[in-house]
Amino acid sequence: MxxxxxxxxxxxxxxxxxxxxxxxxxxxxxxxxxxxxxxxxxxxxxxxxxxxxxxxxxxxxxxxxxxxxxxxxxxxxxxxxxxxxxxxxxxSQHNTNCAVCVRSGNCTLQKVANDLNVHSIPYEKQLPENRGSLKFPLIRDYDKCIKCMRCIQVCDKIQNANIWDVVNTGSRVTVDVTGAYDLEDSQCALCGQCITHCPVGALRERDDVDRVLEAIEDPEKITVVQIAPSIRAAWGEPFGLDPEFATVKRLAAALRRVGVDYVFDTNFTADLTIMEEGSEFLEKISHPEHNKFPMFTSCCPGWVRYVKAHYPEFVDQLSSAKSPQQMFGAVAKSYFAEKLEVDPSKIFCVSIMPCLAKKAECAYPSMLDEQGDPEVDCSLTTREVNRLIRSEQIIVKDLPEEELDMPFGIGSGAGNIFGATGGVMEAALRSAYYLVNKENPDPDAFKSVRGMDGWKEAEFELAGKTLRVAVTNGLGNANKLLTYLKQGRVKYDFVEVMACPGGCVGGGGQPIHDGVEMAPERAPILYSQDKSMKLRFSHENPSVNEIYEKYFEAPLSERAHHLLHTDHHAWKMPGEK
CATH class of the missing domain: 3.10.20.740 (Ubiquitin-like (UB roll))
Structure with a gap:
């Protein structure tokens, strides 16, 4: 001392x-x-x-x-x-037009300057003229960068993606993309962690709010919105609302005030994902001689981008199941369009996600419907939906709760915990146990995969075999696990990977609290909701059972393969052969 x-x-x-x-x-x-x-x-x-x-x-x-x-x-x-x-x-080297900055009111530089009573700049303004692409999901505003190096550190130390670096010398020193001329030509996973760790507005997501408003105002369009599990743990934060008040039903009410036609729950297609991915895994372990292990989850597009860019030898071990976002889009523009008796082109499908990689995912050429249109037309981050609600002058605290629409408004507790690291694995094991034993396990039987640890391991008995599973969150931890797999130092049957630390609750599209990692605060909200729900197993979701009975027949059926599965080689990362 x-x-x-x-x-x-x-x-x-x-x-x-x-x-x-x-x-x-x-x-x-x-x-x-x-x-x-x-x-x-x-x-x-x-x-x-x-x-x-x-x-x-x-x-x-x-x-x-x-x-x-x-x-x-x-x-x-x-x-x-x-x-x-x-x-x-x-x-003097920062664009101080704060009124039109997405971080205005939530900017550390703005707060520091105000606290220090700085009201004028006696130095000549020197702003860089570089411009990032406004079409790419991740946008860099060079004239707002303060050279704090945070984006470099989180990208290198936490995510192991090494996208950002210091370039130039002397007074020309700045931060820019490394290994590529433009960001869109880099191997960026689009996890968005550089955005949530930037203290100013130098990094932001492409804003698609106006596209959604245009669709809402188009009398020829039917706007369908899906809300991801992790959104319900975070969307109320910018409004100063407690999670108990900022429910998914209250968000549904806000979206209806904006003018959307249908509000559904991505938990429904999280449950659908479990049925397809779980069945795929059980089929693989039943024929180990024809398959490579581990099988990796595929619901996180940031992780899929990362493995394609850095470890292409593992791509064929990804589950072929689409992410819940894309399953929803596929179902909305097929099954739901038939129920409404409308042409699928009239449906404008919007997802509310905690993620930038989802913006890229819905634009992949492999994610098109039968007419060649995107299955999901537009993906908004949590921050964007907050801006959408504010732009419509909606006072959220005055809204009553409203039920989500049917038939896709029902999700299980298993689907709900998709938003936290370990949640996909736990949900899959709950249903895999049932599919093998024809009886439900204790809903919390697989809770050992929970928690914020970057790399977790567990063993369970299933189908007379010892099942070895692993769960990682944060791409740096995924990199370690993949390295160990290549070296033969570890062996697993099933691995869940989430690109963002803590899983989707810590996603790059979530509300920003500078210097505070919110995933440990948000994840317990999802588990608490799961515990309080009567429906805790994906295979018991009545809407999931109904769609199989009336449309897909069974998991892994020909129609299910066509609509709910994908080819991860059907699109390319920059530099991919």
């Missing part, structure tokens, strides 16, 4: 404690901008500078440690003046 004095407050802290952490323990706030604990502690922005007695130079608080007897002044004139100059210099 060392003794230090911070702004006149004497405290004891463990040696090697940073000045920033020591100040926090003393109840003293030091502003930061580029800092992210255990990820980006490089002092790039120099907003956290403090004065230490006995030294002429200022110290960055985020990456300098305390020493015995150190006397620190966090807000002396010298520190305060330097801090303001640093912020003004950053603003």
């Amino acid at each position: 060392v003794n230090v004095t911070i702004d006149g407050i004497k405290i004891q802290v463990p040696e090697k404690t940073t000045i920033l952490d020591a100040a926090s323990q003393a109840g003293v706030h030091i502003p930061t901008l580029c800092f992210m604990k255990e990820l980006n502690e490089i002092g790039a922005c120099r907003v956290c500078v403090v004065e230490v007695e006995g030294y002429d130079r200022l110290f960055t608080a985020c990456n300098n440690t305390v020493a015995e007897g150190m006397v620190i002044k966090t807000n002396s004139k010298k520190a305060r003046d330097a801090r303001k100059v640093n912020v003004k210099l950053i603003l």
Whole structure:
């Protein structure tokens, strides 16, 4: 322990404690901008500078440690003046047209500048002229980048995708794509973690809200919306609503106020996915001599993009089942169109997803209906649907709950937990157990695959065999697992991979809380909802059973293969042969 004095407050802290952490323990706030604990502690922005007695130079608080007897002044004139100059210099190279920025009101630079009482910039503006593609799902606004390096760190250290890097030298130093000229030509998985870790609006998703509004206002279009499981754990956050109040039924009410015709639940097609993917797995383990293991889940398009780009030798081991988003689109433009007795081209299918990769997925040439139109016309992130609701001047807290529409408004608890890491595996095992034993297990029998650990393993007895499964979340952990598989250090039968840390609840399209990882807060909401539901098994979903009885006949039938499965080689990642 060392003794230090911070702004006149004497405290004891463990040696090697940073000045920033020591100040926090003393109840003293030091502003930061580029800092992210255990990820980006490089002092790039120099907003956290403090004065230490006995030294002429200022110290960055985020990456300098305390020493015995150190006397620190966090807000002396010298520190305060330097801090303001640093912020003004950053603003001189930043597009400060905040009124039309998606991060206005939720921007760390904006808050720091306001807190420091910065109201003018005495330096000449120098904005880069580079422009990212406005058509790609991930957009980089070069004139908003503050060179904090957070996107590089999360992409390298957490996601192992290595898309961003420092380029140029001297005053021309900036952050840009590495290994490709344009972002759309890179091997980006579109996980969106660079967006949620960016403190400003330099990275954002392509906004498709206007496309949805155009469809709603088109009298020839029937707008059908599906809501992903993880959305119900997060959509109320920007409105200051508790999860208990911000239910999926209240979101349905908001969407109907916007003007959509039908509001359905992606939990329905999550259950449908389990029936197809679970049956596919059982068929494979029944004929191990003809198959390679492990079989990997395929519901996360970020993961699919990553494995195609980095480990193409494993692509054939992906489940051929489409993601719940795409299964829904396929069903909406076939079975549902027939029920409505309308041409499928009249249906405009919208998904609300926690994800940018979903925007890319619905545009793949392998995801078209019989008429050559996209099965899912448009995918909105959670942030976009929040902006859509605000743009329509809807006061969410005044809305009553409204039931989702039928026949796709029913989802099981198993479908609900798809949004958390381990949820797909648990849902699949619940139904696989039933399909083998013709009786339900305890719904929580497979809960050992839950939790935020990056790589989890478990063994279960199924069909007289010991089933070895693994669950990973975050592409960095997926990279480790795939490396171990290649080296023969581990062997599994079934593996679930989610691209985002914590699963979809921590998705790149979810509401941003700077410096806070929200997945551990959101996942328990989904499990709590699962536990309180009467329907906890995918195979007991009455709407799923009805669609098999009336349309698909059985999982893996010819029609099910045609509509609910895909060829992962039917589209290419940049650079893929």
